[in-house]
Amino acid sequence: MKSEMESLLKNDTYELVELPKGRKALKNKWVFKLKRDENEQLTKFKARLVVKGFGQKEGIDFDEIFSPVVKMTSIRIILGMAASMDLEVEQLDVKTAFLHGDLEEEIYMEQPEGFEVERKQHMVCKLKKSLYGLKQAPRQWYKKFDSFMVGHGYKRTDADPCVYLQRFTGGNFIILLLYVDDMLIVGKDVSMIRKLKADLSKSFDMKDLGPAKQILGMEITRDRQAKKLWLSQERYVERVLERFNMKEAKSVSSPLGNHFKLSRLSCPTTQVEKDKMAGIPYSSAVGSLMYAMVCTRPDIAHAVGVVSRYLSNPGREHWEAVKWILKYLRGTSKLCLCFGGSEPILEGFTDADLAGDLDNRKSTSAYLFTFSGGAVSWQSKLQKCVALSTTESEYLAANEAGKEMIWLQRFVQELGVKQGNYVVHCDSQSAIHLSKNSMYHPRTKHIDHRYHWIRDAVSKKFFQLRKIHTNKNISDMLTKVVQQQKFEFCRSASGLTHPSI
Template identity: 65%
Template sequence: MGNDGSAKAIGIRYVRLETSNGIMLILKNVKHILDIRMNLISTGKLDDEGFCNTFRDSQWKLTKGSMVVAKGKKCYSLYLMQARVIDSSINVVDDDSTVELWHNRLDHMSEKGLMILAKKNLLSSMKKGFLKRQSGEKLKCIRTNNGGEYYGPFDEYCRQHGIRHQKTPPKTPQLNELAERMNKTLVERALNTVVHVLNLTPCVPLEFDVLDRIWSNNEIFYDHLRVFGYKAFVHILKDERFKLDAKTRLCVFIGYGQNELGYRFYDPVQKKLVRSRDAMFMEDHTIQDIEKTDEAMGDENKIKWVDAMQDEMKSLHENISYEFIKLPNEKRALKNKWVYRVKQEEHASQPCYKAKLVVKGFIQNKGIDFDEIFSPVVKMSFIRVVLGLAASLDLEIEQMDVKTTFLHGDLDKEIYMEQLEGFIIKGKEDYACKLKKSLYGLKQAPRQWYKKFESVMGEQGYKKTTSNHCVFVHKFSDDDFVILLLYVDDILIVGRNVSRIDKLKKQLSKSFSMKDLGPVKKILGIRIERDRASKKLYMSQEQYIEKVLERFNMSKAKVVNSPLASHFKLSRRHSPSIDKEKEDMRRVPYASAVGSLMNPMVCTRPDIAYVIGVVSRFLSNPGRLHWEAVKWIMRYLQGTSKLKLTFESGKPVLVSYTDSNMAGDVDNRRPTLGYLMTFSGGAVFWQSRLQKSVALSTTEAEYIAAAEACKELLWMKRFIHELGFKQQRYVVYCDNQSVIHLSKNSIFHARSKHIDVRYHWMRDALNDNLFELEKIHIDHNGSDMLTKSLPKEKLEVCCSIAEMASPSK
């Protein structure tokens, strides 16, 4: 030190600083010294790292080349840097290799015991590894019992750091029930772990032999040992997650399996115990998302990040994504960035480091860098129709996935990009990359990918349908055809002839980088199950629903038997009007919950379409009663999460049902219309929404609903025709006789003359025999559940019409 004194460094770390210029500065080998109250930076070390320090006019400037990295001002005789610490999450207690990690794994075994095991070469990879990770959150209050350990130094620490220390009265553990119950759970696991480790410890009475070896007479291994209480990334099985979900969960290691292989963990988010053998333990490093290239190059895993960037560069070169050229004077080059992520791949013991090059497309100008950006995807209703067709005719259903999807698209605009950060070619610093492929981040990338895929399918003799441009059909004969559905990078292939499907797979694999997933199991988060013996196909989202219920702490709520009880008369009157009530409701995850429930409503659950539509009307200003209604829906889903949309064998027939609820909306008295279409027995299309205008009679409300349903029927009819299938008659069922009469003639002119002419097209369509409108009893109208809340018995009838059934049925 400056006064010839000394101070002890308790750790060495790297520190990230964000300077006043917005630049991330990473300082390596920073010593953590408790006796020093100010952060000090050595100008000599900065000079060694290639930085230039300039002191002038009471100002300090740190530069690297022409870039100003940081600034500071003179304060007395010191210069203060204008920066803030981003994090300093890694504390390495010792800079040299130590046995600290094995000391922790073996439950703080004595040094003598460690040396005995080490001399026998039983402890592999002794290395440094005592870590400390901080959350960054400030503790405000702590509640304890009256134990003596919480007095003295502990009390003093709380006072110094402004932490409120609450002490429970004697013999009142219920006031600290969470900690007390957790003690019961975790202490049991800790004791089991201690016993397990003791059985692997040299024992003095046994002349330093190991109990487990003597008992089992087998060789003893220590490689499976881990540090109790440390964090670990536990792998989530493929059938327990969806495509876009995280593949690991962050847990705490609490012990070893007794009668089963693997480890035991505690999940602090879901508050449950987890058993797994696939986990990555955080014993000697922490994993964080890297935001900038400078951070990646300063990270302890620099080599892995460089390898990931090299892999991305290899993909870019294989696809001939760009060429180097001098930037024309009238052109500008788009910026780019590297996106870094750490992922835990399935069946992998170590995390995968990935780097993706992304163009900053948000600075593109329309008309210069792009024209159109729309890219179609296959409608969910058409996916259900094709799956229903496959179930009815017992067709094969195969699935494929496209790798590096957007890199396959060809650009039709002249676009330039700056050279890649970290890969600038020496001697060509003034060159730019002229893009040939639609890189990730470009606004037109999805469209260019679709156009490329469309052209390849055309070369193979496939034609896109006019009903949906992401459905491609190739008819070889009346009984021999192949249908392909495209949803961005997910592909379904349906056909009777397996060899033709395999041929298409090979052709696609020649044009694109593909992954063959075999027979379909899950598509867009929907589980697909087939019973080939009975020619049935099931669609369900049980796992997704259970995940949503756990997320909102409703997985153990009391089950109800209807989506919304009749006593809920939701209105804007129930929305908060004063600021305090609004502030309270902002803390309620109303919009998030409703949005999460929309996915099953759109994909597999028509029974909740009406209630989701009702609660969605109050997203901008929800009230307590609205939130109670959302929780009611979750309680219903908890009891019906196993419901499956079913498609059966037999002749595929399209049938439509329509209904309307007169003045169903409490606030504006507009009717709620609903229509349901079934194909191959199961529901393929449904809609529940408010009509655009107030109806003056039930006839008018039902007439408008019927007109809307008939429009959708014609669209679906055209699609089925394009697939090569026809049926003799298409029927729309309505439970209002007056609507049927009004659709055939205008005898009710005095009471219907005000109905918008756009709805009267239905008369011409009926005259042209495009479909038929028939009467059905209200008890057999499947669309009734789309317009109002129903009692349990009537709801079950509607669900059976839509072929929604639980596994037991």
């Protein structure tokens, strides 16, 4: 607590004043946390002063509050680049990041508990700088950091506003990724990275973490000689299994068993059934699974997508399906997303089922993109309308994949990665024909014009939609439960392997 107060005073965060008539001082509280390193060893006891921002009034205490963070896809793409091109990857952490933001509104806060100034207990803190808990705190910090980076010659990428890039003579460059107060710095020249670190330390209170070992709960392991990098969430998965008492459960070989036929028919209908389910941590478990899926585990995307449809009223069978996914993770917790060992080529795969959702007969669209040998972007999602044929469902899925390809293509080009042709693989020949020809047909005449966007994209050669055999379509595991041999092929082809070091 004393260290936190020293940071506040050093940063000139507030001044004591009389509370103006008609204004209300916001309350605050101390929040305590234990900080651990990548080996789960206790490194720090942390105390943070947090404003109770829920008491703020819009238009008086705040206006705009949105603040971007780096996309998970951007992190994977740049780490893939680092692996293939053998780049340096360094990490920084900003101490008390939100305290650096400059406030634009007039905000008052009560004095921190335990640190009231003697004989001035009646006075309040007029905030000069942003503080944790304020609704606009993340935005003000981002604006401050963005101003620093732009002022030092870095360009904010159009594809991701939290990725900064600067090119130097001799082909050198530096890329910086920002996720609130966590930073990754990627570049060829260590001395240039050190200079950026020094410049950052002059303006912000920084902690140099050296070569990156973990980011957002993902452990980073490298083999520089083989030009490979692995992203793992083994420790996170182990904590999740322990939290839901599944650490000793018998493992299974697939994320979702064929015997599960999940639908709303399994949802509780009586109060007694609902009361029985009330004590089961369904939402918490699905949320934990979802974070693993979003970061490094595309193999559970379909299963997590299915169980997440019943968050509002889960039944016993839905909970059994969640436990099945946890059992699968128990047996595959050591799987890592591997990058490198190949050229940084962007390649896409798209697929769809037909009427797989038993409740409304909607189909599931899926895509998966690989870069530098590993999956960087994936999605498994119910379509917004009911498809009447496999051609239609595959066509709708190809549209979603095409939109993602346009963004990914723009991003890698901004990073300086050149590629001849961009290809999205699709296993439906009829959907490919429909994307190339504006033909009229009784079975396709009803398709809404918004889904014909892909025709324009293909005709302008933004990317190619190319036929692939269904046995080689690795996005197939994102649309349905597939046979074990096919599932293991898809999982391996997406870059999910055991580390070889």
